[in-house]
Every structure is written in C-alpha cells, then in structure tokens.
Amino acid sequence: MSLINCARSYSNTPRNKRKKSSSSSSSSPDDEASSPPIELPTISSISSSLSTITTTFTTTIKNYQATSTLPIPLFESIPCEAYGPGTGSSPLSTAAQVLASTSDPTVVEIACYDPSTVKAVAAAVMESRDVLALVGSVNPQVDEGTGIVMVKVPKMGRERREGIAALVKDAGESATQKCRGVRRDGMEGVKKAVKGGGGVGKDEGKRREKEIDAKCKEAVKDIDDIVKQRVQEILG
Structure with missing residues (x-):
C-alpha cells in the first residue's frame, strides 16, 4: 500500500477507535487498585518511639549533676x-x-x-x-x-545550680516536642488509613486516635515528672 493510501486509510478511521487504540497502553483501574491498603499505626510502634525518646532524655540529663x-x-x-x-x-x-x-x-x-x-x-x-x-x-x-x-x-553555687537546672528543663522540653511529633505523625497515619479504602472505618480510626493520644500524654507526663524531680534535686 502506498503512503498516500495509508494516510487516507487512517483519516477514514473513526475517532473513537483511534482513542481506544492510543489508550490501550495506559494503566488500567485494576492496576491502580492493586496497591496495598494503608494500615493503621500500631500502638506498639507508637510506644516504641516514645520509649526511645524518654530513654534518650534520661540518659542526657544524667550528665547534669549538681555535685x-x-x-x-x-x-x-x-x-x-x-x-x-x-x-x-x-x-x-x-x-x-x-x-x-x-x-x-x-x-x-x-x-x-x-x-x-x-x-x-x-x-x-x-x-x-x-x-x-x-x-x-x-x-x-x-x-x-x-x-x-x-x-x-x-x-557549686546557686548560679551554677540554676544553670544546670535550666539544662534539665530544656532537655525535657525538647523530649516533649519529640513526643508531640510522634503524636502528630500517628494521627496523620490514622487519617490516611481511614481514607485509604483498606477497610478501616471512621469509628476504628477514632479509637486508635484516642489510644495514640493517651500514650503520648502518658509519655509527656513521665518526662515532666522526671524534670520536676531532677530540678528539685539540683536546686535543693
């Protein structure tokens, strides 16, 4: 077939058939649906992250001694x-x-x-x-x-004791901010899981959010209690 006849043959092809042919190589809805569902953040992973933060904090303030x-x-x-x-x-x-x-x-x-x-x-x-x-x-x-x-x-005088106490407070604030970061990431993970279409319902998501919130509040309270105790020991 000559080039002219090929061009005529293509021009006579219905537009809908051309579109179907050009889109045959694109991904199908089945391919997109094959991606794994997003799972809820586990409480064990949240607890592990919070535990690491608390352990690092307590190790750091061991160096702050008023002796x-x-x-x-x-x-x-x-x-x-x-x-x-x-x-x-x-x-x-x-x-x-x-x-x-x-x-x-x-x-x-x-x-x-x-x-x-x-x-x-x-x-x-x-x-x-x-x-x-x-x-x-x-x-x-x-x-x-x-x-x-x-x-x-x-x-060791009063001024030096106050300086050491300030270091403990700053370390506690830094650890608290990291705990809040774990909470923020956990809450974001719950939202993604609920929207991800993996079978995670809103009620289940809300329950997990409450569990994450409770764990983070507990960790922050523990850090706050440690700070208060250490500051009291340092200042006398």
Missing part, C-alpha cells in the same frame, strides 16, 4: 568536629581523654589524642551551651605543643 565532682561525662559528650567544619561531628571523648587535673582538682584536663586538633577541641568546649551553663564563662587554657585544653570549673 562537687567534676562533670567529666558532660565534657566527654560535647559534639566536636575535631578535624574542622564538615568533617563530621562526634563526642569529644573520641578525640581526647577527659580527666580531672592532678595538679588542681577544680580543673578539667582534656588531652587530645592528636595535638593538631587542640584548637578545634577548645572551640567545641567554648561553644558548648552545657559547659557555659555549668561554668558561667568559658576561657580554656590551650597548650598547642602538648595538645591539652584545661577548663576551670567553679565551686
């Missing part, structure tokens, strides 16, 4: 980019040994494993909000030759 003992763990946990910005942050304990000075019991001595990192380590200490709240003002002594940073920690 005469030097807060070595607090210094060890300071985020530090030992080899400069963009090299990755890790706890200061991975870059240096932290211990009480043998010559002065009120001084924290930080001995860098690599003396070339001493400036970065000193900068991390100076920028640490935890240390600032604990010490009041940070002016570390730096010995570039030996790679040692020394920080004097004042005696």
Whole structure:
C-alpha cells in the first residue's frame, strides 16, 4: 500500500477507535487498585518511639549533676568536629581523654589524642551551651605543643545550680516536642488509613486516635515528672 493510501486509510478511521487504540497502553483501574491498603499505626510502634525518646532524655540529663565532682561525662559528650567544619561531628571523648587535673582538682584536663586538633577541641568546649551553663564563662587554657585544653570549673553555687537546672528543663522540653511529633505523625497515619479504602472505618480510626493520644500524654507526663524531680534535686 502506498503512503498516500495509508494516510487516507487512517483519516477514514473513526475517532473513537483511534482513542481506544492510543489508550490501550495506559494503566488500567485494576492496576491502580492493586496497591496495598494503608494500615493503621500500631500502638506498639507508637510506644516504641516514645520509649526511645524518654530513654534518650534520661540518659542526657544524667550528665547534669549538681555535685562537687567534676562533670567529666558532660565534657566527654560535647559534639566536636575535631578535624574542622564538615568533617563530621562526634563526642569529644573520641578525640581526647577527659580527666580531672592532678595538679588542681577544680580543673578539667582534656588531652587530645592528636595535638593538631587542640584548637578545634577548645572551640567545641567554648561553644558548648552545657559547659557555659555549668561554668558561667568559658576561657580554656590551650597548650598547642602538648595538645591539652584545661577548663576551670567553679565551686557549686546557686548560679551554677540554676544553670544546670535550666539544662534539665530544656532537655525535657525538647523530649516533649519529640513526643508531640510522634503524636502528630500517628494521627496523620490514622487519617490516611481511614481514607485509604483498606477497610478501616471512621469509628476504628477514632479509637486508635484516642489510644495514640493517651500514650503520648502518658509519655509527656513521665518526662515532666522526671524534670520536676531532677530540678528539685539540683536546686535543693
């Protein structure tokens, strides 16, 4: 058949047949319906997320002690980019040994494993909000030759206690916000499951929302109780 005859043959083809032919390669409704239904968020997954938040919070505030003992763990946990910005942050304990000075019991001595990192380590200490709240003002002594940073920690007074209590409160607020984030994500998951056409009814969705809300309120109350107890212990 010549090209002219082919063109005539196509022009004589009904438009509805052309459309049917062109759409034959597109996805069918059955393909779209084959996607798995959205399930409700489980209470076990919600509880697990909340438990992780609470555990991290309690671990963090263990470093906030109002005692005469030097807060070595607090210094060890300071985020530090030992080899400069963009090299990755890790706890200061991975870059240096932290211990009480043998010559002065009120001084924290930080001995860098690599003396070339001493400036970065000193900068991390100076920028640490935890240390600032604990010490009041940070002016570390730096010995570039030996790679040692020394920080004097004042005696435990009212101002220092209030600084430590503020750290506990801030950690509690951060943990509370994370719990609210778990609640928000859980509620959004319920809405998607109800709208997803997977057989989850509105009543079932509302029950799950109440369960999620109760779990999150319980976790927030636990955190609040821990904060109040620790602040009372610190302030005396």
